[in-house]
Amino acid sequence: MNIRPANRISQIKPYFFADLAKKIARLKKKGMDIIRLDIGSPDLPPKDFIIESLVEASRRPDMHGYGQPGGSASLKKAIADFYMKRFGVELDTEEEVLALIGSKEGVFNLNNVYINQGDLVLLPDPCYPVYGVGALIVQAETYSMPLLSKNGFLPDLDDIPEKVAKKAKLIWLNYPNNPTGAIASLSYFEDVINFARKHEILIAHDAPYLDVCFDGYQAPSILQVPGAKEATVEFNSLSKVYNMAGWRVGMAVGNREVIRLLQTYKSQSDSSIFKPIMQAAETALNGDQSWVYERNLVYQRRRDLIVDTLQMLGFYLEPPKASLYVWAKIPEIWDDSISFCETLLEETGVSVTPGVVYGKSGEGYVRISLVTPVDRLSEAMERLSVWIKKKV
Ligand SMILES: Cc1ncc(COP(=O)(O)O)c(C=O)c1O
Numbered sequence: 521m522n523i524r525p526a527n528r529i530s531q532i533k534p535y536f537f538a539d540l541a542k543k544i545a546r547l548k549k550k551g552m553d554i555i556r557l558d559i560g561s562p563d564l565p566p567k568d569f570i571i572e573s574l575v576e577a578s579r580r581p582d583m584h585g586y587g588q589p590g591g592s593a594s595l596k597k598a599i600a601d602f603y604m605k606r607f608g609v610e611l612d613t614e615e616e617v618l619a620l621i622g623s624k625e626g627v628f629n630l631n632n633v634y635i636n637q638g639d640l641v642l643l644p645d646p647c648y649p650v651y652g653v654g655a656l657i658v659q660a661e662t663y664s665m666p667l668l669s670k671n672g673f674l675p676d677l678d679d680i681p682e683k684v685a686k687k688a689k690l691i692w693l694n695y696p697n698n699p700t701g702a703i704a705s706l707s708y709f710e711d712v713i714n715f716a717r718k719h720e721i722l723i724a725h726d727a728p729y730l731d732v733c734f735d736g737y738q739a740p741s742i743l744q745v746p747g748a749k750e751a752t753v754e755f756n757s758l759s760k761v762y763n764m765a766g767w768r769v770g771m772a773v774g775n776r777e778v779i780r781l782l783q784t785y786k787s788q789s790d791s792s793i794f795k796p797i798m799q800a801a802e803t804a805l806n807g808d809q810s811w812v813y814e815r816n817l818v819y820q821r822r823r824d825l826i827v828d829t830l831q832m833l834g835f836y837l838e839p840p841k842a843s844l845y846v847w848a849k850i851p852e853i854w855d856d857s858i859s860f861c862e863t864l865l866e867e868t869g870v871s872v873t874p875g876v877v878y879g880k881s882g883e884g885y886v887r888i889s890l891v892t893p894v895d896r897l898s899e900a901m902e903r904l905s906v907w908i909k910k911k912v
Contacts, residue, residue, distance in 0.1 A: 555900040558873040562763040573803035577796030587792030590783045591619025598802040607741040615776040623757040623770035628654045633781040642691040646878030651692045666881040673702035685719045696729040699887040700847040701840025709742040728757035733842040734820040753778040769801045829901040868903040
């Protein structure tokens, strides 16, 4: 059979972590003990009351049919109430809130509803790879905004040429940031909104780490900037904040035209979320939030262990105030993050992510995630220390 696939798929490579999983499976088969510090999937479960809500809802006979497209009215209300409580942001439950099957779905599909072939999308570099692949699948042009240490890993808006800004239709932002762990202030968001207004650009703020914060820091929503909704959609998620990554539930909030179009698109392309998951998500958002703070302290301790070890070994890094990641510059003797990570994995069984996977400005860095218990993390840091000391 010689049936040619669509041209656009030929440009899309398998997700980095899918290939890495195969390599790790091969090493495990050889008997190697692997410690994975590469993925961003929380290792801890959600709080019991959330699981109980799922179980209780699953037992009900009326909870197994298709869910309401775009999310149940009560989940959308829980999202709007959460935004009011947490950020003081008022959302119209009907027109400014949409439930998603995990935020990745909305992040990807935004391209399908807003971007035509040849339109220009502004992408942070490094960034969550889905922004770029989403642009690629609709055959958009992209312009990379380097995230540099000297700018606090924020795009330098003054560095974007006027011609590019004029042509751009969409700008992606993500704070707290994956992979750099950087944060953005409300005044930075205000600058982006002014820039986007001037050039008529839609802002997509991808914010699944808003409540994974340390050292007392509280991350702002971009929607806290007065007038933000005019030009902004924010994606948020229960995956990281409530340890619910596999449950697949997230949200898009903000600009009502974006919400309306995403909702229309989704009504044709999916059939909503499992009702008990929506109920449990509602329970998570409406319920006691103090356990999230306690859980963040667990991540904070892990962060400190990684930061202390890496700094002692001569890596340059800023201890992150939020997100699930430490972003560290590897010592000078390596200039290639892929070979650093491959050799480290093969020789020690410790897996970290090469920065270049997130874009060319990520070269020279590695991303180390916080989702491993302290005993295994200590073991990984010990192996890394012995290995590095032998190499330098
Ligand atoms: C920046 C960023 N956006 C979106 C997602 C997807 O999250 P979800 O599980 O809500 O689809 C991730 C997951 O790693 C992420 O890091």
